[in-house]
Amino acid sequence: MDVLSQQRMKTMLLMIVCLSGLHVITGTPGNQFIVGFMENVESKFPPKLVIGGNPHTSSNVTVTCPGLNFSQSFEVLKLEAVRVEIPTEAVNIGTDHYKNGILIDSSADITVYGLNTASANSMDGFTALPTRYLGVEYQVISTNVSNLLPSDQRWSEFLIIGVFDNTTVEVLLMAPTFYQNVSYNIGETLKIRVSRLETIQLQSQRDLTGTRVISSRPIAVMSGSKCANIPVDIEACDHLVEFIPPTNRLGREFILPTFLSRMAGDQFRLIGFEPQTAVTIAAPSIGNFTVQLGAGEFYTFELHSLESGYVTSSRPIIVAQYSQGAFADGGVKGDPTMLLVTPINQWLRAGDSAVVFSTYDVTADGLKPVQSYVTVTSRCSFTEDIIVDGRPLSVPKELVTVHPSRGEVVDFCVMRSPLRPGVHVISAVNSDAAFAAYVYGFGQHIAYAFPLGISGQPLSDTAPPNATTYRPNQERNTVCLGANTTHWTVISILIFAVCVLIICSLVLWRKLKAITVVMPMRTDKPRPIDSNK
Incomplete structure (x- = not known):
């Protein structure tokens, strides 16, 4: 058996083991x-x-x-x-x-x-x-x-x-x-x-x-x-x-992950269903602010590439995400597409079945290939429990920290990954896991996107906690951007801290070196150590 066949066999065995104990997905x-x-x-x-x-x-x-x-x-x-x-x-x-x-x-x-x-x-x-x-x-x-x-x-x-x-x-x-x-x-x-x-x-x-x-x-x-x-x-x-x-089956709380591989960022639209709906939006590139929506009114904004936002509202809303046209990136890959962002209360939840889906890999005329991707959002504590094709996603994780004005701080992780052409299975091995998953693809002036589903839970009468305002979160040594701080913010802070530490170490080392050079040599004998003490 060659190396490739051995690898395929390992993947199949891993998938069988994982699927035999999966706890996914109702809805x-x-x-x-x-x-x-x-x-x-x-x-x-x-x-x-x-x-x-x-x-x-x-x-x-x-x-x-x-x-x-x-x-x-x-x-x-x-x-x-x-x-x-x-x-x-x-x-x-x-x-x-x-x-x-x-x-x-x-x-x-x-x-x-x-x-x-x-x-x-x-x-x-x-x-x-x-x-x-x-x-x-x-x-x-x-x-x-x-x-x-x-x-x-x-x-x-x-x-x-x-x-x-x-x-x-x-x-x-x-x-x-x-x-x-x-x-x-x-x-x-x-x-x-x-x-x-x-x-x-x-x-x-x-x-x-x-x-x-x-x-x-x-x-x-x-x-x-x-x-x-x-x-x-x-x-x-x-x-x-x-x-x-x-x-x-709408919602009041959303994590907004942008699409992978698009450089211009994405457009989002919030649509109000009831009058006097207060919607708080938070993301690194736009800060933290609140808009008021009436029934049927909407608000549109953009997020940068590879950043995520957080939205919470006083009443039910719909959130739509749009990929921008190919020329927004200055190239030919991608085009407009629309998907509905899954509210947290509608995330796929533990049940007794996995979700099977297939990518779309070439245009209808057979001439233009399409590269497909998947984005998965969950609590960070569950990222290793969400299985795609028999194994957890081994990709960088973007951190979204929600710091409400009341209640516990919650860390969400956003994972984005390319998909090979063909059929895929997404599942979870933890009965408490809940997540949102989106499949999308881009080709030459072409695009598609859809969420992998909702849990089908009726809307609760309990509104999510209000987001805090922009302020430092001293206990976690991160910046709480409203209700949101991203992985890139944390990385920036860590890089800055490391740089300061390196500079301070260099300065201290040079001072010590200088002291060592000018210090006269001692002529007295070293003090003997009394072993009886």
Whole structure:
């Protein structure tokens, strides 16, 4: 057996040992999902679903789209992933009512990820929520519409998918739209009816962020942009999409890790759901400050590359993260993509199953490779308990210290790592472990990103503790930046301390050397030592 084969065998054995004792992940896995695909800048290639298998047993899966007479059944072996191509006609075009909903049924719990690959130059991904986690109230998330785009690409958009027949839906608009030959303005309410697996796509040439969707029965909602420039003055747009959680599964406390490999940093958007929401933001590059948000209002800011922020709010909010366009880095790698930052109360938690996922490694035309990455955030005490492909991540850890005005100081660690192409398994070997995980990838003017899931916990009525103001934390010998101090701050302080120590040592050594040179030699004999004392 050669060295490479021995290494592979060791990796497989390690994975088997770890998975046999794993305590992961409740929440996102389910046995029924309903999804759809929004309009992309092109519709040349079929979109895809990635079905992540159950870690303990094989799953019999059926994917159907009755409106297109599409049905496909297959087996997903445990710890494997299957990619399913969906007919291009399933992509919803324009503002209208369709029958393009897609149903995924499984004999065992699985995970479902979607990749809108209708264009080889514009794509994004999403993590589907099981139907048991869907709700009746949602907040739409999109981004600003750039004037640099051709008029046929300037579309902020969202998609409503029916779960039950005869569901009444009310849409309180934050941007004008046009539906079934009727114009609707900001502040007006659009009332529609949707049945099971029917889809309604609404678009606007203004930002739809903050639009509220309320239904009589549970529905699925996805939102994003046909093709967005981020920021609006940086060319090269890309499709944005996320599967939106219902408002009863939002959160008040977030760790914000930026993407690996992007030099320009990332953009973040905070969206308020209730009036009089106080949101405190803390990060090394922007300091510590508080903004006030009303229902449907949002605040946008940027963080530097490889730094993380901390956000806490008095009421539930949504936090979206955006990769910037390729030219923000002065190059061609990467493009806009959007994901939802998982609130700490929705982190993946100990249960009885692992999460299986697959990377997306080449564009739909097969011409441009895509490098994928994973970011994992957890309490620092659990970093060795989180297992990716059979072993803990062996990468640098960024420290985020949360120092609340009351309660214990908590250290969070952010770990970022490249991923090899193919199928991966993330799990934990500690029943107390909880973490957030994000998968994303960048190629030549292309990008995708999605969270690996949420725990599905209902929102607690207890708000997180308020963040402290900017002040030194003497006990820990670090600087508490509001509620946040990063690994790089700690490193800077340590480097400074080491430099001061070296300089002081050199000065002292030179003084001692000088004293030694000028000191006359003693002529008296050394004092004898009395061994009896």
